[in-house]
Amino acid sequence: MRSAPSRLAALLRQGHFVVTAELSAIDSPDPAVTLNRAAALRGHADAVNCTDNTGAHVHLSPLAAAHLVSEAGVEPIMQLTTRDRNRLGLQADLLGAAALGVRNVLIMSGDDVSAGDHPEARSSYDIDSMQLVRIARTMRDQGTYLSGRRMESAPSFFIGAVENPFAPPYDFRPARLAKKVEAGAEFIQTQLVFDVPRLDAFMRRAGDLGLLERVAIIPSVAVPRSARGARFMKEKVPGVQIPDAVLRRLEAVPVARQAAEGIRIAVEIVNQLRDIAGVRGVHVIAIRWDEGVLTVIEEAGLLPRPLAGAGAAVAALP
Amino acid sequence: MNEPVSLLGRAVIAIERPLKEAVWDCRMCGQCILHSTGLSCPMRCPKNLRNGPCGGVRADGACEVFPDRPCVWVEAWEGSRRLPLWRDHADHLNPPVDWRLQGSSSWINLATGRDRRRPRGWVSEAADAQRA
Numbered sequence: 001m002r003s004a005p006s007r008l009a010a011l012l013r014q015g016h017f018v019v020t021a022e023l024s025a026i027d028s029p030d031p032a033v034t035l036n037r038a039a040a041l042r043g044h045a046d047a048v049n050c051t052d053n054t055g056a057h058v059h060l061s062p063l064a065a066a067h068l069v070s071e072a073g074v075e076p077i078m079q080l081t082t083r084d085r086n087r088l089g090l091q092a093d094l095l096g097a098a099a100l101g102v103r104n105v106l107i108m109s110g111d112d113v114s115a116g117d118h119p120e121a122r123s124s125y126d127i128d129s130m131q132l133v134r135i136a137r138t139m140r141d142q143g144t145y146l147s148g149r150r151m152e153s154a155p156s157f158f159i160g161a162v163e164n165p166f167a168p169p170y171d172f173r174p175a176r177l178a179k180k181v182e183a184g185a186e187f188i189q190t191q192l193v194f195d196v197p198r199l200d201a202f203m204r205r206a207g208d209l210g211l212l213e214r215v216a217i218i219p220s221v222a223v224p225r226s227a228r229g230a231r232f233m234k235e236k237v238p239g240v241q242i243p244d245a246v247l248r249r250l251e252a253v254p255v256a257r258q259a260a261e262g263i264r265i266a267v268e269i270v271n272q273l274r275d276i277a278g279v280r281g282v283h284v285i286a287i288r289w290d291e292g293v294l295t296v297i298e299e300a301g302l303l304p305r306p307l308a309g310a311g312a313a314v315a316a317l318p
Numbered sequence: 319m320n321e322p323v324s325l326l327g328r329a330v331i332a333i334e335r336p337l338k339e340a341v342w343d344c345r346m347c348g349q350c351i352l353h354s355t356g357l358s359c360p361m362r363c364p365k366n367l368r369n370g371p372c373g374g375v376r377a378d379g380a381c382e383v384f385p386d387r388p389c390v391w392v393e394a395w396e397g398s399r400r401l402p403l404w405r406d407h408a409d410h411l412n413p414p415v416d417w418r419l420q421g422s423s424s425w426i427n428l429a430t431g432r433d434r435r436r437p438r439g440w441v442s443e444a445a446d447a448q449r450a
Contacts, residue, residue: 082365083365087414108373109365109367109372109373111374111382112364112365112374112382112383114383115382123364123365125364125365125366125367126366126414126415126417127414127415128365128366128367128368128369128414129367129369129372130368130369130370130411130412131368131369131411131412131413131414134411134440134441135439135440137441138439138440138441142439142441144438144439145439146414146437146439146440147437147438147439148437148438148439149438149439162373163373164373164374164375167371167373167374167375167376167377168371168375168376168377168378168379168389168392169371169375169379169389169391169392169395169396171395172370172371172391172395172408175370175408175409176369176370176371178409179369179370179409179411182409182411183369183411191373238373238374238382239372239373239374239375239382241377
């Protein structure tokens with residue numbers, strides 16, 4: 001094994017409330033750009049997501065980004081959509097990620113190309129996210145590709161998937177979570193939470209199904225920077241639901257103070273989420289606004305983060 | 319490449335295709351799982367999802383990609399609740415599509431077992447249960 005297993009997994013196993021963040025999409029071939037953005041999140045986030053052509057817009061590949069993020073001393077979570085690659089490309093990138101020391105993967109179908117900057121493109125959708133979770137799990141646990149052919153050695157992954165408790169059919173969402181756990185998912189990052197009671201209901205149902213002991217649920221919290229930005233998110237980003245009360249609250253303050261109000265909203269949501277049984281951490285994101293993310297992590301009292309070496313030390317305890 | 323279709327296959331398809339297209343807007347994937355999707359054809363999903371809805375379903379239950387159409391999986395879930403049989407099949411993990419079967423008869427593939435042939439590395443739920 002080229003480098004240590006997932007530290008994110010270790011922190012969750014030890015019962016830490018984890019914090020993850022997201023590398024804003026990179027459009028530069030200069031590695032310094034990625035290194036600097038990753039470094040800005042170091043010490044605030046336990047792991048950082050590297051998105052895969054987010055919103056169906058082309059950006060730096062998640063494999064390259066994840067490699068650079070780890071070079072910057074931050075643990076990456078490589079996102080992988082089934083939209084842009086077929087089963088060969090996906091398995092090749094999973095193995096490639098493992099070879100580069102990437103230990104966390106997050107698997108999803110991805111926003112449709114119609115939402116992005118190449119709406120005329122042909123999507124792959126050769127396999128679905130549930131199937132890719134199972135394939136990644138088989139690569140890790142059996143050391144074989146989907147074809148059955150053996151790899152020289154099995155890659156080590158902490159396997160994540162996504163769920164959106166805020167999209168219909170609501171009753172099916174916990175059942176679908178169960179199916180993803182059955183397929184092999186070990187952690188889940190959710191769609192953005194603005195509607196905390198809906199997430200709470202989802203978590204209770206997941207608890208009833210016995211899933212909370214089997215999978216670490218990490219809800220996502222967005223930091224809205226302005227009322228306009230929040231409205232854009234509600235209308236244009238597939239799957240995001242923002243209650244009108246939240247929009248009204250942002251609109252009620254002058255534009256110059258909306259960013260501060262956005263931070264307050266996000267901190268409140270983080271604090272509410274911490275009281276929900278089975279919530280194992282938070283994923284804090286903003287659209288191209290790292291400072292907002294850092295401030296929310298600070299003001300929600302999530303610092304200091306556990307030290308890098310903490311995993312090994314605690315694991316040695318009886 | 320699609321697999322070649324025999325004369326018998328063509329005859330069956332001549333009946334199967336118009337019938338299933340009319341009733342279910344079938345896309346002739348040749349490996350029918352309508353019983354596990356509340357009789358809603360998952361191949362109508364623009365993302366070809368065979369294991370449940372994506373996260374982009376709109377609040378009114380419409381498709382992320384085609385806002386004027388209901389999500390195939392919202393229909394599938396509601397349909398599966400109404401079915402007297404196979405209700406638990408919505409929980410089954412459906413294997414990757416074998417694209418070579420596109421356009422062939424799922425009735426013949428069911429009869430011959432061709433639609434149950436999986437890649438060797440696909441770990442099914444049955445294999446899971448055996449290991450556990």
